[in-house]
Amino acid sequence: MLCEGGVPIGSPALVACGGFRGSHRVRPGCAGVFARRDDGAVSFDALLFLSFGGPEGxxxxxxxxxxxxxxxxxxxxxxxxxxxxxxxFGGVSPINRLNQDIMAALRSELDAQGRDLPVYFGNRNWHPMVEDTVARMSADGVRRALVFATSAWGGYSGCKQYHEDIARARESVGEGAPELVKLRQFFDHPLFVEANADAVRAAFERLGERAGQARLVFTAHSIPLRAEEPVGPDGRGQWYSRQVAEAARLVAEQVGAETYDVVWQSRSGPPQVPWLEPDIVDHIEDLHAKGVDSVVVSPIGFVSDHLEVIWDLDNEAAEAAQERGMGFARAATAGTDPRFARMIVELIAEHTDGAPVRKLSEFPAAGSTANGEPCAPGC
Structure with missing residues (x-):
């Protein structure tokens, strides 16, 4: 079936932003875009690994x-x-190296499963720029590719802006640009949740005797409140923050944490513009004032230990805790866990094999569209 935004028929259980599992809303004009194998699944030539980018000097x-x-x-x-x-840190962001590590694990997982799918790498903000990568894909004869974006979330920065990247890259290539189908949001995929849960357990263990008094705190990138209002296929808004809260709930449930907090970090806009709060450092100060002894911070909003994780958490948040005599342990991000690469292959199989969608929440399986089309009004 097709849903709004052009999710291929080869994904029988997958519904993008506009629908839920089992819905049959069809976007006119999308049928017939994708080549089909004899078994009804959709054929793809490559995978585009699409990320944020970072400086190398x-x-x-x-x-x-x-x-x-x-x-x-x-x-x-x-x-x-x-x-x-x-x-x-010498002007070098760790994000490109970390993405290369994820792609190496992904290629190994694809090979182990006998999947011949070349992996290309492109970024939104720095080299290799996605426009250049899509041009190279076209020159290599790629006609149809899946796109994995390194964000688990909906919302503008986490999803829609990647759709815009895809559309802009195809427009820059012009005639002959490959068809590009973005994989869905994965915040509630079992393997993503399991990897984060195990990282939280390991962080508690590092606290030793103080673990029993530690508060679990999840953190994700803050965004302006106005960016939350119109976003979401269900019309309720707050799509991003609700997804973060749900992912935190799923991880907390797996580790047996009855109490936990969801806070934010890395705001960057004008000070007069309201953003999601509280900030992680402010929250640590508040926890200390309430007598909390220690804190375990899970950067669930991030796929890898890039600069915002290292600076905002390993430096600023850790320092705020240590200055107050609090124990502090930061959980690892999920990207380097072997299950992360397996998750990407499962997302691929939803399209190539018609594999069932594995997810742990009641949220719609959202964010998968063709060629950068929006998947729902305002989303």
Missing amino acids: PEEVRPFLENVTRGRGVPPERLDEVAEHYLH
Whole structure:
């Protein structure tokens, strides 16, 4: 079946933003776009691994940050502050290396399952830019490809902006650009939840005797409140923050944590613009004032230990806890867990094999569309 936005018929259980499992809403004009095998599944030539990007040297930091913040009204002094974070680590973001590690694990998993699917790498904000990568895919003869974006979430930055990246890249290539189908959001995939849960358990173990008094705190990237209002296929808004809350609930349930908090980090906009709160550092201060002895922080909103995780959590949040005599342990992100690559292959199989959708929440399986089309009004 097809749902709004053009999810291929080869995904019988997958419904993108506009629908739920078992719905049959069809977007006119989408049928027949994808080639089919004799068994009814859809054929794809490659996978595009689409991510955020990061600088590889000091001279790249400011141009990279200008790409990231273009049109967002971020004050220059905030750019200077963030630039110092990168320069503290030699101007090199770990994100590209971490993405290469994930792709290496993914290629190994594809090979182990006998799947011949070349993997291409493109970024939104820095080299290799997605436009250049899609041009190379076209030159290599790729006609139809799946796209894995390194965000588990809905919302503008987590999903819609990747659809825009796809559309922009295809437009830059022009005639002959490959068809590109983005894989769905995966915040509630069992393997993603399991990997995060095991990382939380390991963080509690590192606290030793203080683990019994530790508070579990989940964190994700803050966004402006106005970005939350119109987003979501169910018309309720707050799509991103509700998904983060649900993922936190699923992980907390697996580790047996009856109490936990969901907080935010890494805000960057003008100070007069309200963003999701509380901030992780402010929250640690509040926990200390309430007599909490220790804290375990799970960066569930992030796939890898990139700079915002390392700086905002391993430096600022850890320092806030240590200054108050609190125990602090930060859980690992899920990207380097072997289950993460297996999850990506399962998402691929939903399209190539018609494999069933595995998910742990009642949220619709959202975010999968063809060629960058929006999957629901306002989404």
